[in-house]
Amino acid sequence: MSRPDPAHTHDPARRLAPARVLDVDPLLADPKTRIVVCCGSGGVGKTTTAAALGLRAAERGRKVVVLTIDPARRLAQSMGIDSLDNTPRRVKGIDDSAGGELHAMMLDMKRTFDEIVEAHADGERAAAILGNPFYQSLSAGFAGTQEYMAMEKLGQLRARDEWDLIVVDTPPSRSALDFLDAPKRLGSFLDGRLIRLLTAPAKLGGRAGMKFLNAGMSMMTGTLGKLLGGQLLKDVQTFVSAMDTTFGGFRTRADATYKLLQAPGTAFLVVAAPERDALREAAYFVERLAAEDMPLAGLVLNRVHGSGADGLSAERALAAAENLEEPGIVDQEGGKEGLRNSPDVYDSSDSPTPERPARASAPASDGGSPAEDADDIEDTLDTADTADTADAERSIDQLTAGLLRLHAERMQLLSREQRTRDRFTALHPEVAVTEVAALPGDVHDLAGLRDIGDRLAANERELPDPAEEPDLPEASA
Amino acid sequence: MSRLQVVSGKGGTGKTTVAAALALALATEGKRTLLVEVEGRQGIAQLFETEALPYEERKIAVAPGGGEVYALAIDPELALLDYLQMFYKLGGAGRALKKLGAIDFATTIAPGLRDVLLTGKACEAVRRKERSGRFTYDYVVMDAPPTGRITRFLNVNDEVAGLAKIGPIHNQAQAVMRVLKSPETAVHLVTLLEEMPVQETVDGIAELRSARLPVGRIIVNMVRPEMLDAADLELLRSVPRSTVAKSLSSAGLGGARRGGHAERLVDPLLTQAEEYAERYRLEHDQRAVLAELGLPLHELPLFAEGMDLAGLYELARELREQGVS
Numbered sequence: 025m026s027r028p029d030p031a032h033t034h035d036p037a038r039r040l041a042p043a044r045v046l047d048v049d050p051l052l053a054d055p056k057t058r059i060v061v062c063c064g065s066g067g068v069g070k071t072t073t074a075a076a077l078g079l080r081a082a083e084r085g086r087k088v089v090v091l092t093i094d095p096a097r098r099l100a101q102s103m104g105i106d107s108l109d110n111t112p113r114r115v116k117g118i119d120d121s122a123g124g125e126l127h128a129m130m131l132d133m134k135r136t137f138d139e140i141v142e143a144h145a146d147g148e149r150a151a152a153i154l155g156n157p158f159y160q161s162l163s164a165g166f167a168g169t170q171e172y173m174a175m176e177k178l179g180q181l182r183a184r185d186e187w188d189l190i191v192v193d194t195p196p197s198r199s200a201l202d203f204l205d206a207p208k209r210l211g212s213f214l215d216g217r218l219i220r221l222l223t224a225p226a227k228l229g230g231r232a233g234m235k236f237l238n239a240g241m242s243m244m245t246g247t248l249g250k251l252l253g254g255q256l257l258k259d260v261q262t263f264v265s266a267m268d269t270t271f272g273g274f275r276t277r278a279d280a281t282y283k284l285l286q287a288p289g290t291a292f293l294v295v296a297a298p299e300r301d302a303l304r305e306a307a308y309f310v311e312r313l314a315a316e317d318m319p320l321a322g323l324v325l326n327r328v329h330g331s332g333a334d335g336l337s338a339e340r341a342l343a344a345a346e347n348l349e350e351p352g353i354v355d356q357e358g359g360k361e362g363l364r365n366s367p368d369v370y371d372s373s374d375s376p377t378p379e380r381p382a383r384a385s386a387p388a389s390d391g392g393s394p395a396e397d398a399d400d401i402e403d404t405l406d407t408a409d410t411a412d413t414a415d416a417e418r419s420i421d422q423l424t425a426g427l428l429r430l431h432a433e434r435m436q437l438l439s440r441e442q443r444t445r446d447r448f449t450a451l452h453p454e455v456a457v458t459e460v461a462a463l464p465g466d467v468h469d470l471a472g473l474r475d476i477g478d479r480l481a482a483n484e485r486e487l488p489d490p491a492e493e494p495d496l497p498e499a500s501a
Numbered sequence: 502m503s504r505l506q507v508v509s510g511k512g513g514t515g516k517t518t519v520a521a522a523l524a525l526a527l528a529t530e531g532k533r534t535l536l537v538e539v540e541g542r543q544g545i546a547q548l549f550e551t552e553a554l555p556y557e558e559r560k561i562a563v564a565p566g567g568g569e570v571y572a573l574a575i576d577p578e579l580a581l582l583d584y585l586q587m588f589y590k591l592g593g594a595g596r597a598l599k600k601l602g603a604i605d606f607a608t609t610i611a612p613g614l615r616d617v618l619l620t621g622k623a624c625e626a627v628r629r630k631e632r633s634g635r636f637t638y639d640y641v642v643m644d645a646p647p648t649g650r651i652t653r654f655l656n657v658n659d660e661v662a663g664l665a666k667i668g669p670i671h672n673q674a675q676a677v678m679r680v681l682k683s684p685e686t687a688v689h690l691v692t693l694l695e696e697m698p699v700q701e702t703v704d705g706i707a708e709l710r711s712a713r714l715p716v717g718r719i720i721v722n723m724v725r726p727e728m729l730d731a732a733d734l735e736l737l738r739s740v741p742r743s744t745v746a747k748s749l750s751s752a753g754l755g756g757a758r759r760g761g762h763a764e765r766l767v768d769p770l771l772t773q774a775e776e777y778a779e780r781y782r783l784e785h786d787q788r789a790v791l792a793e794l795g796l797p798l799h800e801l802p803l804f805a806e807g808m809d810l811a812g813l814y815e816l817a818r819e820l821r822e823q824g825v826s
Contacts, residue, residue, distance in 0.1 A: 066512040066513050067512060096697045196512060331769060332772055333770060336766060343753075344753055344754050347751075348748065348751070420745070421752075426728055426774075427773070427774055430728045431769075433805075440806070464776040466697075
């Protein structure tokens with residue numbers, strides 16, 4: 025395998041290192057980059073990624089507009105775009121010392137559609153279209169309208185040429201591919217044969233050879249009319265002919281947007297989480313972008329987990345937790361809830377008192393455990409009376425066991441994420457990847473976005489250095 | 502118990518999984534349920550590890566105690582053709598319409614119409630009876646569109662009223678609404694203990710209620726196990742590092758002395774615990790938000806290794822134990 029980028033050689037510890045590391049800073053800094061599209065399946069952090077990239081670029085001196093589709097309420101509020109007025113608003117509170125600006129807007133699908141109508145029809149005709157019940161149903165509900173309008177808005181923002189970088193979030197479709205398909209579908213639909221037929225009688229009535237078609241039409245319109253009620257069909261016909269004459273084919277517009285996406289200066293970032301389904305979608309999308317000649321910059325792998333103690337395996341952590349919870353009894357399923365305060369365990373022993381400190385025998389049973397090494401460390405519990413000390417030690421041990429179980433869970437998560445990631449990398453070694461370490465909570469302020477931006481730009485997450493791996497003693501049990 | 506159980510939820514919350522588990526749970530003790538898919542994703546087939554479902558009711562699972570689960574993926578185009586056939590005996594003309602694109606037109610361009618066809622099919626299954634007089638299905642469970650669209654989807658009457666003021670579609674919409682707004686129907690919402698899905702659930706319930714659609718239960722899915730409880734987290738705030746180091750050491754993880762193996766584990770483990778504590782607080786807050794809605798609340802565990810058929814039966818058992826069926 026010959027990989028042009030030497031970056032993959034830096035990390036021999038990985039079974040399958042990514043062929044290339046995605047470096048977002050040069051991408052954002054390059055004045056030739058004019059559009060960044062963040063796409064991926066729902067729930068992987070597309071919106072947050074788009075906002076974080078926009079903020080980072082703006083704080084590095086670019087004049088940026090971020091087009092978000094469906095941001096979390098508090099994130100929108102933090103950027104001052106919680107009101108739906110469908111125009112970009114300047115975001116306050118960013119570091120503009122490099123001369124950059126950040127603008128943001130939230131897409132209002134219906135408003136965008138209305139604006140197209142208003143821009144292309146005179147007042148009276150526009151009012152007729154906007155009031156048409158068929159239009160109202162189409163503009164609010166057609167599957168794909170949101171995707172189409174997002175692309176439409178992107179085209180508009182680009183045409184205004186007020187910003188030197190546009191970052192676009194894509195709609196939360198059930199599939200990442202919907203966003204590429206929908207504009208064409210809507211475009212071809214509105215330009216389609218049936219619509220032409222429906223509006224044909226008015227336009228082509230006189231022409232020879234249309235008689236047959238018209239006969240077919242009247243049968244069909246008759247049936248549809250019966251089914252839907254005649255009014256609907258009339259509404260559709262009025263609507264389509266009004267749309268048709270007022271502004272050019274939808275297909276033309278869809279095609280123009282499509283070309284814009286293929287143009288140099290556009291960069292696609294596929295966003296995913298290290299989970300099976302999200303990465304499967306990401307792989308589909310990568311293949312699809314290649315098939316459509318769309319420029320893919322790389323994969324943003326969000327919410328990747330790490331651990332500062334990854335030298336301690338899940339198995340050892342669990343074994344140690346069991347040692348702490350019930351020395352000598354390792355066959356307890358059901359976690360600590362079942363073990364804690366469990367009278368059965370004590371009843372079976374000789375001890376008459378359930379207060380007997382469970383830990384007392386632990387160092388002895390471990391046979392020369394290094395616990396005694398700790399003597400020189402100040403023990404804050406020394407001053408307590410012995411009963412309290414025993415209790416305290418037990419709850420400390422339970423806490424420590426909890427910490428170890430938590431760690432075991434983390435390590436299992438890590439290896440699952442690694443497996444899913446490796447599968448993707450094996451299939452698509454050509455795709456540059458950047459990993460973003462997981463945050464425990466949601467992001468809803470600029471500081472949080474800045475933090476995500478830093479994580480995005482950090483070329484690689486901190487990996488375990490094999491040289492520093494703690495060489496823990498073998499389990500004594 | 503309502504015979505039409507509609508399951509919705511924000512994308513990514515696992516509503517298809519919950520709908521399937523509910524269909525299994527309701528099918529115990531010899532009952533028969535129909536699991537209906539309306540969005541053409543073939544999620545049910547994937548979950549039950551079978552080939553893609555046709556537009557036809559077929560048995561896909563047997564529940565403990567001899568119950569049966571049937572499944573149906575409703576295709577709006579075929580449903581419309583069925584419908585035309587039923588009312589107009591169209592025959593070949595129906596195929597001609599399809600060829601012309603008229604069916605595609607009617608079902609995609611007028612979303613309200615498509616929704617009437619989908620909900621209409623489900624309502625028909627709810628009302629259908631055998632010759633013996635018993636209902637064909639004891640329960641119909643619908644894997645419905647996501648929370649953001651559920652009210653529009655179910656409120657077909659309003660949607661269609663603007664489009665078809667008379668005619669059979671109009672009448673069909675009326676009939677469907679009678680079922681959907683009755684106690685025969687319950688709409689359940691699936692959520693996660695995260696901010697956005699919970700917010701969407703709150704908004705969705707307000708919308709459903711204002712449209713007078715019957716809201717059923719809230720099902721919190723993929724709940725992570727409690728690794729540290731409130732007492733542990735309290736103790737965590739005051740515990741000296743050295744004490745934790747000693748405890749780790751006593752568990753056989755090396756020396757507790759500064760620089761010892763056990764001692765070096767303390768910081769990373771405490772960091773992980775702090776992250777856990779933050780998530781614990783967030784989840785606690787979201788639980789409180791959900792509790793305020795005053796609806797029956799259920800929790801289903803996360804299957805860390807991913808969902809499979811065994812997991813599905815496990816969830817069904819869990820739902821039964823929580824009294825959902």
